[in-house]
Amino acid sequence: xxxxxxxxLGVGLLFLLIVLxxxxxxxxxxxxxxxxxxxxxxxxxxxAYSRQxxxxxxxxxxxxxxxxxxxxxxxxxxxxxxxxxxxEATNKLKAHFNELIRDSGKNDAYYKLIRQDxxxxxxxxxxxxxxxxxxxxxxxxxxxxxxxxxxxLCFIIxxxxxxxxxxxxxxxxxxxxxxxxxxxxxxxxxxxHFESNNEFGELAHSFNIMAEKLEEYxxxxxxxxxxxxxRIETLINxxxxxxxxxxxxxxxIFTNNxxxxxxxxxxxxxxxxxxxxxxxxxxxxxxxxKDLNLQETKPTKKEPIKIFADGKESFFxxxxxxxxIVPTGExxxxxxxxxxxxxxxxxxxxLDLAKTNFIATVxxxxxxxxSSIKMSLELLNNKLTGSLNNEQQQLVAGxxxxxxxxxxxxxELLNMSQVETGNIQxxxxxxxxxxxxxxxxxxxxxxxxxxxxxxxxxxxxxLPNVKVDPEKTAWVLTNFLSxxxxxxxxxxxxxxxxxxxxxxxxFSVKDNGRGIDExxxxxxxxxxFQIPGSNRSxxxxxxAISKExxxxxxxxxxxxxxxxxxxxxxxxxxx
Numbered sequence: 001x002x003x004x005x006x007x008x009l010g011v012g013l014l015f016l017l018i019v020l021x022x023x024x025x026x027x028x029x030x031x032x033x034x035x036x037x038x039x040x041x042x043x044x045x046x047x048a049y050s051r052q053x054x055x056x057x058x059x060x061x062x063x064x065x066x067x068x069x070x071x072x073x074x075x076x077x078x079x080x081x082x083x084x085x086x087x088e089a090t091n092k093l094k095a096h097f098n099e100l101i102r103d104s105g106k107n108d109a110y111y112k113l114i115r116q117d118x119x120x121x122x123x124x125x126x127x128x129x130x131x132x133x134x135x136x137x138x139x140x141x142x143x144x145x146x147x148x149x150x151x152x153l154c155f156i157i158x159x160x161x162x163x164x165x166x167x168x169x170x171x172x173x174x175x176x177x178x179x180x181x182x183x184x185x186x187x188x189x190x191x192x193h194f195e196s197n198n199e200f201g202e203l204a205h206s207f208n209i210m211a212e213k214l215e216e217y218x219x220x221x222x223x224x225x226x227x228x229x230x231r232i233e234t235l236i237n238x239x240x241x242x243x244x245x246x247x248x249x250x251x252x253i254f255t256n257n258x259x260x261x262x263x264x265x266x267x268x269x270x271x272x273x274x275x276x277x278x279x280x281x282x283x284x285x286x287x288x289x290k291d292l293n294l295q296e297t298k299p300t301k302k303e304p305i306k307i308f309a310d311g312k313e314s315f316f317x318x319x320x321x322x323x324x325i326v327p328t329g330e331x332x333x334x335x336x337x338x339x340x341x342x343x344x345x346x347x348x349x350x351l352d353l354a355k356t357n358f359i360a361t362v363x364x365x366x367x368x369x370x371s372s373i374k375m376s377l378e379l380l381n382n383k384l385t386g387s388l389n390n391e392q393q394q395l396v397a398g399x400x401x402x403x404x405x406x407x408x409x410x411x412e413l414l415n416m417s418q419v420e421t422g423n424i425q426x427x428x429x430x431x432x433x434x435x436x437x438x439x440x441x442x443x444x445x446x447x448x449x450x451x452x453x454x455x456x457x458x459x460x461x462x463l464p465n466v467k468v469d470p471e472k473t474a475w476v477l478t479n480f481l482s483x484x485x486x487x488x489x490x491x492x493x494x495x496x497x498x499x500x501x502x503x504x505x506x507f508s509v510k511d512n513g514r515g516i517d518e519x520x521x522x523x524x525x526x527x528x529f530q531i532p533g534s535n536r537s538x539x540x541x542x543x544a545i546s547k548e549x550x551x552x553x554x555x556x557x558x559x560x561x562x563x564x565x566x567x568x569x570x571x572x573x574x575x
Contacts, residue, residue: 014157021150028143043125043132046086049077050122057114070097077121083128086121093117176207183211213328242316242342248335250275250292259342262307288318288340304345316342373403426552431470433463433498433505439470440477441496444485451490458497466505466573468553473571476546476557480509480569483542487513487567500575508570516561524559546571 056070074094081087096117100110175192182190190211192204233254236243242259246252252270260267263284270278279286287305304315319341324333377400380388388396441455448455484494488511495510516524520531527544550557550571561567 011161014154014161017150017154017157021147021154024146024150025143028139028146031139031143043082043129045080046077046082046125047122049073049080050118050125053077053118054115057111057118067101083124086124089117089120089124093121172204176203179207179211183214189215209328209330216328241344244275244288244340245337246275246292246340247337250289250338252278253337262342288342292320292338305342307342312346314344314346317345318342370403370406373399377403426469427471428467428469428553430465431468431473432465433507434459436468436470436474436477436507437496437498439474440481443474443478444481447482447485448494451485451488451492453485453488453491454493456493456495458495458499460499463498463500464505464575466575468555468573469549472549473553476549476571477507477509479542479546483569484509484511484513484567487511489513501572503575504572505575506570506572508568510566510568512566515563515565516559516567517563521559521561525557 050073052073053070056066056073059066060070074090074097077090078094081090093114096110096113100114103110179190179192191208236245236254236256239256240258242262243254243256244252244259245254251272251274253272255267255270260270263270263282265278265282275285275289275292279289284305284307304317307314307316321339321341322335323337323339324335326333377396380396437457437459481494481496488494492512494512495508497506497508497510499506516531520529523529524531525543525547527541529544547557553573555571555573557569557571559567559569
């Protein structure tokens with residue numbers, strides 16, 4: 001428990017007990033006062049009235065004003081009825097007094113009855129005085145018990161604080177002082193052992209961390225550290241990839257020869273300088289420092305950088321790695337700098353370009369024989385060349401289906417080769433969304449009729465023209481519709497929507513298929529990616545090409561899907 005909490009609880013409890021003692025004392029004093037007032041005010045007055053009535057009763061025959069005195073005290077008594085039975089006795093007294101006045105022949109009898117009534121009233125009040133005196137005594141006894149108990153508790157708590165509090169504060173300070181003296185004498189093995197979780201425990205933990213670090217620094221070997229530094233520098237210099245190291249203030253602390261060679265600086269011109277200052281005179285360093293962000297917590301990769309190196313145009317991939325360490329004795333990581341690495345990907349780019357050229361060449365060359373096969377199939381299906389039996393027609397249908405599939409794949413490969421080489425030819429012009437939709441629907445109508453799928457068109461009217469390449473945009477919409485038909489059940493419904501949203505024209509295709517797992521929605525537009533367990537009839541390039549076509553026109557493409565509710569593929573262009 002924290003020392004502050006202990007003090008708060010102890011002093012607070014003592015304060016509450018003192019307040020409780022005061023409240024109890026005031027309450028019992030008021031109770032005693034109330035009991036005393038009841039005796040003095042109520043019962044004593046009744047006794048006084050009764051005495052005056054007895055005196056007046058004895059003086060009635062001799063004094064003419066005695067009846068008025070008796071009647072006055074009787075009225076006062078009627079207004080001061082406080083005890084059980086007192087009202088009945090007083091009413092009897094009043095009745096007998098009235099009879100005494102009316103019937104003078106029975107004076108002696110009524111005198112006796114009146115004296116008995118007054119005696120009964122006095123008896124009731126004397127008993128009440130005795131009872132209230134006993135209650136007042138009991139209240140006084142209870143007051144003594146409660147005040148004494150509360151006072152004892154206050155004394156015990158105050159005595160406990162007096163005995164323990166000075167030691168709880170002074171002893172840890174004394175032990176910490178002795179440990180500091182040991183550290184001053186270079187005894188770095190000294191530790192403070194406080195088991196509590198209060199402020200002194202936290203202070204001991206911080207002190208032990210300091211002692212541990214001092215012991216670590218004192219036990220380190222400078223020559224060994226220098227050797228390790230030389231080894232690390234040699235390893236960095238022998239790396240074939242450029243490497244630049246920065247501290248937390250973006251000051252260059254190391255760099256290898258590869259990095260110096262491509263930036264065109266000498267080592268002494270770079271080390272110890274801020275990369276922002278060097279970037280003022282060097283375009284490459286400006287590019288490297290452009291995305292430098294001290295708040296980043298994980299490595300990030302950027303687009304390839306084109307640099308003239310090794311006597312040719314080379315490509316490098318920048319990798320920025322923030323460096324965080326956990327200091328000795330601590331648990332939180334501490335940021336200490338950055339490492340910028342440039343990975344030479346020129347050989348991979350050359351291989352990729354060769355691959356792209358090969359695919360483009362092969363795809364182009366395959367289109368001619370495939371077209372010939374399709375022409376031959378059309379001739380075979382022509383009645384003029386002769387009739388075919390059922391088995392031959394099934395074979396021809398299978399060959400036609402495979403030929404169409406091969407033609408589709410080669411077309412996608414050719415489109416992908418354009419995308420990879422950056423040679424996408426766009427014919428941007430103001431186009432009508434309705435014409436793009438009509439072209440796509442006509443392209444997939446046969447496939448939709450085959451599965452008896454209905455198109456639900458939700459097209460706003462009127463729609464503004466949009467500046468796009470109509471052929472490539474229609475190709476993307478056709479691809480969306482083909483996929484929707486493929487994954488929708490027979491006799492299903494596909495919703496096609498075109499609407500204007502905040503100066504953005506949005507095309508969307510919603511199917512009622514099984515949907516896409518969340519794990520794959522971010523990868524669905526990657527090249528050659530196909531959802532595990534799905535129909536692998538395609539090449540996995542259609543959505544990747546669609547993404548490149550839409551983004552090349554300045555648009556946005558995406559998908560909204562979940563398992564069991566179908567998928568909605570969309571793309572949009574600013575109007």
